[in-house]
Amino acid sequence: MAEVLVDVQHVVKRYRRGPHVINVLNELNVQVLRQDFVAFMGPSGSGKSTLLNLIGGLDRPDQGRVVFDGKDITGFTDRQLTAWRAEYVGFVFQSYNLMPALSAEQNVALPLLLTPLGSSQIRQRAQTALEIVGLADRGSHRPTELSGGQEQRVAIARALVSDPQLLICDEPTGGLDRSTADDILSLLDLLNRELGKTIVMVTHDPRAAGFAGRIMHMDKGLLMESDHPEPDQAYTGARR
Amino acid sequence: MNWFVLLSAGLWRRPGRTLLTTLSLASAFLLVGLLFPILLLFENRGDSTGITRLIVQPRHSITDFLPINHAVTIQGVPGVRSVSHQTWFGGTFRDGTDSFARWAVPADSYFPMHPEMILSSAALDAFARLRTAAIVGQKTADRFGLKVGDRLTIVPDIWPNKEATAWEFELVGIFDASDNNVDLTAMYLNHAYFDEYRAWGAGLVSYINVGLESGGSAGDISTTIDARFANSADETTTSSERDFALGFAEQLGDIGLMISVILGAVLFTIALVTANTVAHGMRERMAEFAVLRAMGFQKLTTQLLVTGEALALVLLGALPGLLISAVLVELGQEYVPQLAGIDIGPQTLTASVVLVLVVALLAVLQPALRLKRLHIVDELRKL
Numbered sequence: 001m002a003e004v005l006v007d008v009q010h011v012v013k014r015y016r017r018g019p020h021v022i023n024v025l026n027e028l029n030v031q032v033l034r035q036d037f038v039a040f041m042g043p044s045g046s047g048k049s050t051l052l053n054l055i056g057g058l059d060r061p062d063q064g065r066v067v068f069d070g071k072d073i074t075g076f077t078d079r080q081l082t083a084w085r086a087e088y089v090g091f092v093f094q095s096y097n098l099m100p101a102l103s104a105e106q107n108v109a110l111p112l113l114l115t116p117l118g119s120s121q122i123r124q125r126a127q128t129a130l131e132i133v134g135l136a137d138r139g140s141h142r143p144t145e146l147s148g149g150q151e152q153r154v155a156i157a158r159a160l161v162s163d164p165q166l167l168i169c170d171e172p173t174g175g176l177d178r179s180t181a182d183d184i185l186s187l188l189d190l191l192n193r194e195l196g197k198t199i200v201m202v203t204h205d206p207r208a209a210g211f212a213g214r215i216m217h218m219d220k221g222l223l224m225e226s227d228h229p230e231p232d233q234a235y236t237g238a239r240r
Numbered sequence: 241m242n243w244f245v246l247l248s249a250g251l252w253r254r255p256g257r258t259l260l261t262t263l264s265l266a267s268a269f270l271l272v273g274l275l276f277p278i279l280l281l282f283e284n285r286g287d288s289t290g291i292t293r294l295i296v297q298p299r300h301s302i303t304d305f306l307p308i309n310h311a312v313t314i315q316g317v318p319g320v321r322s323v324s325h326q327t328w329f330g331g332t333f334r335d336g337t338d339s340f341a342r343w344a345v346p347a348d349s350y351f352p353m354h355p356e357m358i359l360s361s362a363a364l365d366a367f368a369r370l371r372t373a374a375i376v377g378q379k380t381a382d383r384f385g386l387k388v389g390d391r392l393t394i395v396p397d398i399w400p401n402k403e404a405t406a407w408e409f410e411l412v413g414i415f416d417a418s419d420n421n422v423d424l425t426a427m428y429l430n431h432a433y434f435d436e437y438r439a440w441g442a443g444l445v446s447y448i449n450v451g452l453e454s455g456g457s458a459g460d461i462s463t464t465i466d467a468r469f470a471n472s473a474d475e476t477t478t479s480s481e482r483d484f485a486l487g488f489a490e491q492l493g494d495i496g497l498m499i500s501v502i503l504g505a506v507l508f509t510i511a512l513v514t515a516n517t518v519a520h521g522m523r524e525r526m527a528e529f530a531v532l533r534a535m536g537f538q539k540l541t542t543q544l545l546v547t548g549e550a551l552a553l554v555l556l557g558a559l560p561g562l563l564i565s566a567v568l569v570e571l572g573q574e575y576v577p578q579l580a581g582i583d584i585g586p587q588t589l590t591a592s593v594v595l596v597l598v599v600a601l602l603a604v605l606q607p608a609l610r611l612k613r614l615h616i617v618d619e620l621r622k623l
Contacts, residue, residue, distance in 0.1 A: 083536065
């Protein structure tokens with residue numbers, strides 16, 4: 001049986017909006033296995049992005065615990081949590097969030113500034129990450145000189161470069177056309193299968209979710225159901 | 241990829257804005273480089289370190305005169321090595337467009353006391369021997385095309401002569417200088433002739449020059465000299481030559497205070513300009529900082545990054561500004577003798593370094609607080 005990498009236990013998360021308190025997650029329990037590719041789906045406000053932030057250590061639950069590889073990260077100080085993210089988590093955002101003043105290679109190399117690697121090693125690893133995402137020849141290009149799909153590939157390379165165990169993807173194909181989105185999802189699928197990266201993805205798009213090994217549906221802060229995409233699903237290019 | 245690249249990318253994210261801010265800072269630091277050394281001169285007044293000469297002037301007004309006999313009394317003050325005097329001659333040379341000082345001085349004591357004036361021994365002899373002798377500085381000689389042997393006619397204003405005619409002098413020498421403190425536009429006339437031939441005021445001089453024994457305390461000697469003439473009809477104020485020049489300048493007002501106010505305004509302005517630029521840059525880049533934080537950059541790291549950017553921005557403006565001011569001060573001294581002694585020394589450089597740090601820190605105060613309070617999820621949600 002596969003080992004649990006992320007264990008979300010009885011998590012409650014509330015937001016205050018003026019005088020109102022909104023319960024976003026209610027006693028949620030989720031497990032993500034090592035080398036899993038999980039897609040969270042659900043309507044807006046269902047709590048999937050909040051859950052993603054908790055799993056990625058960007059936010060803290062009001063109650064409950066998030067355990068990563070046996071360590072309760074909810075008990076970490078801000079400094080510890082930041083260092084933990086640097087070591088174990090890579091983020092892929094919907095809007096890529098590349099630094100416009102840096103080249104693709106420099107963007108990819110950013111997380112490596114936090115490591116003791118020297119300049120030449122940093123460069124080498126950034127180039128390798130760009131090769132993995134198929135953009136080895138675009139290293140010197142600025143984000144404005146790249147297409148949306150290429151920007152997202154650079155963002156994936158940036159998430160990969162420090163070799164984290166967990167990739168957090170928040171609507172990674174939200175701004176892309178179908179064909180480009182499929183390319184990106186295929187790449188994530190490849191990273192999951194070939195490099196063994198555990199991927200947790202949030203998406204509205206059933207087609208995108210079809211690339212995941214497991215799909216979890218959320219609504220009103222609760223996990224409604226969990227299923228595995230069928231091989232005969234109609235999504236072209238989806239995981240088989 | 242290294243930290244410098246990241247810092248530089250932030251700094252030049254908006255090249256136009258950074259360039260304009262840099263130019264503003266350069267202008268401000270140019271003013272600092274020009275004004276701060278002058279302020280230091282005024283601030284260091286009264287410092288008698290290294291003073292070898294004093295000037296004794298009438299206590300109440302520079303338009304008063306001192307009796308030449310004061311020189312005899314002053315010569316008796318312990319620590320005084322030599323005494324001379326000089327008297328403002330004034331008058332009009334040629335068409336009146338001249339603007340150089342003319343002084344009547346005794347040949348035997350004035351020049352030995354001012355060895356920084358370079359004058360041939362033949363010229364010195366001629367000045368002492370010829371009662372109508374005059375010498376001029378190299379700049380005035382060049383300006384008016386004067387040469388030794390020329391007749392110089394000066395129409396009097398303060399000092400008419402006994403025949404109520406124009407004064408006639410013979411140019412016997414042209415002097416140069418070994419340092420910037422000498423006014424190379426000045427003209428010196430033989431005091432003996434002037435004193436004998438003037439229509440009034442014989443025996444009166446404008447200032448008495450005092451040469452000090454080495455190791456003598458300029459402060460104590462000044463006090464003693466002024467005490468000797470206290471409660472007399474001709475009280476004195478004694479100061480170093482530098483303080484005398486500053487006092488002259490302060491007839492316009494409290495120069496030190498004026499410069500302080502200007503420097504304060506400059507400081508305030510550059511702090512605001514820099515803070516504004518850094519704050520604008522920060523506002524645009526909060527999401528980028530949220531992404532950096534998500535990647536694992538610590539709060540302190542992002543704060544240091546912004547501080548580094550602000551520091552680099554201020555340095556980019558300060559360095560050229562100070563460099564240009566140093567060149568201007570150097571050039572200015574060649575043409576304006578009153579600027580002699582002003583230089584961008586260690587004190588100005590130290591003050592500039594402190595200024596750079598203070599401005600940079602003031603500029604990053606608000607952005608650093610914003611980074612401290614940055615909530616990653618909230619910032620990412622805005623994207």
